[in-house]
Amino acid sequence: MKYLFELGRQPEISTAELKAVFSHKNIELKNPITKSHFLTAEIDEDIDTKHIAKNLGGTMKIGQAIKNVGDPIKSIVHFLHENNSGKIHFAVSGEVTKKTGIAIKKQLKSLGRSVRFVETKNTASILHNNLVEKKSDFTVLENEIFVTEAIQDIEGFTKRDFGRPGSDDKSGMLPPKLARIMINLSEIKPTDTLLDPFCGSGTVLTEALSLGFENILGSDISQKAIDDTKQNVEWLNKKFDLTPKTFDLYTSDAGKLSTHIKPNTVHAIVSEPYMGKPLRGNENKETLKKQAKELGQLYIESFTAFHKILKKDGVAIFIIPKFRHEDKWISIDCLDEIKKIGFEILPLAPRPEKREMKGVDSLTYWRTKQYVGRERWKFKKR
Numbered sequence: 001m002k003y004l005f006e007l008g009r010q011p012e013i014s015t016a017e018l019k020a021v022f023s024h025k026n027i028e029l030k031n032p033i034t035k036s037h038f039l040t041a042e043i044d045e046d047i048d049t050k051h052i053a054k055n056l057g058g059t060m061k062i063g064q065a066i067k068n069v070g071d072p073i074k075s076i077v078h079f080l081h082e083n084n085s086g087k088i089h090f091a092v093s094g095e096v097t098k099k100t101g102i103a104i105k106k107q108l109k110s111l112g113r114s115v116r117f118v119e120t121k122n123t124a125s126i127l128h129n130n131l132v133e134k135k136s137d138f139t140v141l142e143n144e145i146f147v148t149e150a151i152q153d154i155e156g157f158t159k160r161d162f163g164r165p166g167s168d169d170k171s172g173m174l175p176p177k178l179a180r181i182m183i184n185l186s187e188i189k190p191t192d193t194l195l196d197p198f199c200g201s202g203t204v205l206t207e208a209l210s211l212g213f214e215n216i217l218g219s220d221i222s223q224k225a226i227d228d229t230k231q232n233v234e235w236l237n238k239k240f241d242l243t244p245k246t247f248d249l250y251t252s253d254a255g256k257l258s259t260h261i262k263p264n265t266v267h268a269i270v271s272e273p274y275m276g277k278p279l280r281g282n283e284n285k286e287t288l289k290k291q292a293k294e295l296g297q298l299y300i301e302s303f304t305a306f307h308k309i310l311k312k313d314g315v316a317i318f319i320i321p322k323f324r325h326e327d328k329w330i331s332i333d334c335l336d337e338i339k340k341i342g343f344e345i346l347p348l349a350p351r352p353e354k355r356e357m358k359g360v361d362s363l364t365y366w367r368t369k370q371y372v373g374r375e376r377w378k379f380k381k382r
């Protein structure tokens with residue numbers, strides 16, 4: 001069957017997440033094609049799209065191809081007429097305009113059907129109009145039509161965010177969807193042990209918990225961060241009855257973690273580390289270079305400790321920032337040292353059409369006007 005995945009704001013990292021999740025399930029995504037913020041692929045096995053969509057951080061919706069009986073309008077009219085009783089509510093998006101929706105509505109009316117064309121602006125409108133249950137949200141892409149089978153668990157993300165006690169400084173918080181993507185990129189099992197050594201208010205850990213991870217560890221140099229994480233995890237335990245088997249927190253410098261955690265015990269480290277002082281954009285080159293050097297030192301010390309506590313073949317999904325100065329990047333020079341410590345870099349898959357590109361191992365996230373770019377890396381302990 002052919003499937004369509006509507007990707008989130010960062011299509012490259014969403015694609016990498018999808019590939020990691022399917023490869024972990026031993027399911028092949030055949031002929032993957034990315035077009036703007038969509039990925040289509042053939043999948044031979046039966047897949048539980050609802051379960052998969054619920055666990056992904058970077059995919060907005062999953063659709064399955066329907067029969068094309070000539071053109072998209074005819075096909076959607078045919079599908080809706082066959083599969084819906086009573087009043088039909090439907091939406092259509094992708095490479096079509098409002099005109100397509102109006103034409104579908106007109107044809108259904110001429111068949112004697114009562115019908116409403118819902119102009120969906122986002123995934124929330126699909127949810128609120130129950131279009132997944134009604135099998136009546138369609139995406140048209142290159143003359144192929146996909147009916148939406150599942151959408152992202154937007155309600156879950158909102159519930160986990162709303163009322164969270166220990167997150168006074170949201171600006172320093174990793175977005176939960178991104179935390180989830182990073183956990184999925186690690187490709188570890190929920191029974192494995194996951195550590196965030198710069199846990200802040202605990203977003204990676206709470207997302208891991210909500211994904212069903214049973215053994216979670218967190219550490220941070222700040223006692224306040226540890227208190228926030230403790231509060232947030234306990235709150236999530238109560239609210240959703242999610243109780244980890246192991247949940248240990250340490251107030252520690254990341255470089256000293258091996259004094260707290262036993263050697264060869266952690267399966268994955270997933271972290272957005274300390275990335276230096278927030279930048280205003282008016283810092284001079286020397287200041288930025290100094291910050292890059294200090295952070296490089298911190299990451300090298302941290303990876304020395306990670307190497308001790310990770311199991312063999314254990315992985316680290318880690319963000320390394322780079323700083324913008326007068327249209328150029330000031331990068332942190334630490335990769336060679338991290339390799340020397342005993343890590344190899346696993347490429348985070350580039351988009352299929354860029355596959356021939358060499359050296360695309362990390363995925364960078366940077367928005368124009370931001371002074372910090374975030375490179376996501378996957379390391380494996382040798």
Ligand SMILES: C[S@@+](CC[C@H](N)C(=O)[O-])C[C@H]1O[C@@H](n2cnc3c(N)ncnc32)[C@H](O)[C@@H]1O
Nearest residue numbers: 174198199200201202203220221222253254274
């Ligand atoms: C970017 S925040 C992490 C945010 C976190 N991922 C979240 O989503 O809530 C960075 C954290 O690193 C911590 N930190 C700074 N230097 C550290 C060090 N040397 N070792 C461990 N933690 C450190 C800070 O206290 C801060 O909580």
